[in-house]
Amino acid sequence: MKGSSDTRERLLEAAGRLFGEHGYAAVTVKDIAHAVGIHHASLYHHSPGGKEELFVEVTERGLIRHQRGLNAALARSEGSLRAQLRAIADWLLSQAPVDLVRMALSDMPQINTAAAETISNLAHDALLLPIMTALESGQARGEINYPDLGNVAGSIFASIEALHTIPAIYLTKTRLEMAYDLIDIFIRGMQTD
Amino acid sequence: MKGSSDTRERLLEAAGRLFGEHGYAAVTVKDIAHAVGIHHASLYHHSPGGKEELFVEVTERGLIRHQRGLNAALARSEGSLRAQLRAIADWLLSQAPVDLVRMALSDMPQINTAAAETISNLAHDALLLPIMTALESGQARGEINYPDLGNVAGSIFASIEALHTIPAIYLTKTRLEMAYDLIDIFIRGMQTD
């Protein structure tokens, strides 16, 4: 466990959770420090770069985590598009919501442009490419027949993530069941034969 | 034009645009005042309630605007589900992006709970109900055959809004053409016969 102390790790976890849920501007370093039970001044001992560096670090970490999770989901569900998209939904709904719109329009303009560019590219590679890969495999196997698959990946991602925000009171079935329903709609909809 | 001076109107317009794009926390009263070319102290003359009241006012206004726009879209496209959903996409893509996830997870927790509740309900009624109405009409006409339509309305909304964030460089066709493609996918996908 080299330089990464336990407290630092808990700080990164809390920062990732809070930034992910509320966005860069709405979270203060005080919120983050308080979440792990230390004074906010102590935070700078573990993360000397302060708020912005913390945000960049945990956001990149979170995206890489998703990249691994989604690629693992793909790997263990090879053979059918439906199984692959369900595995992707399993993963995404087991994790905290990811709001790509907020990241693009609200968070990114508030950090340095170089980091923003890195994160934007990583978000695309980590979240959208796996869905794209699944769609192309399915297309190659003849399960769907659709031009312009790139268009659809973002839509599937947004559809699944939107399920996160449905208040529990309105749920007639689980979010995962809803996601599976949506996946069937997308697959059927891309069968243009 | 009674009490609503021209400057006040321009302030509301700027506030609506900035809050809508970047969210409550990321926009300062200085940003808003600067956008209309006045000192931020002057803003309080037109909007004595300050930032929070301004946010609530323009957000409700924007949602009511969408409610009118979407219901008008429905009214002028009666007869076919595809035409109605296309009219909805026409409207949504002609307007600034609406990030319901950010509103729910980031903006609402930062304002008083009563206003947050009002806005949340209004967002549902203004944005999701029109889509729901179109789907139910289409179902009644036999154009689609799908249980659990409530599930799908949010997904269609999220899918269309996600198009807003595709960088212009990646566009192989217009966002509206992409939206029409997605609508066909959804309609075909909801034909379970």
Added chain:
DNA sequence: GTCTATATAAAGATAGAC
């Protein structure tokens, strides 16, 4: 490694001159 104290800056807001 954590705290208290403090510095600095930014943001929301008000008072009062013009």
Added chain:
DNA sequence: GTCTATCTTTATATAGAC
């Protein structure tokens, strides 16, 4: 109706004691 000046609060960040 707009400005300057000011106040208050909050936020980011640093210094230094423990």
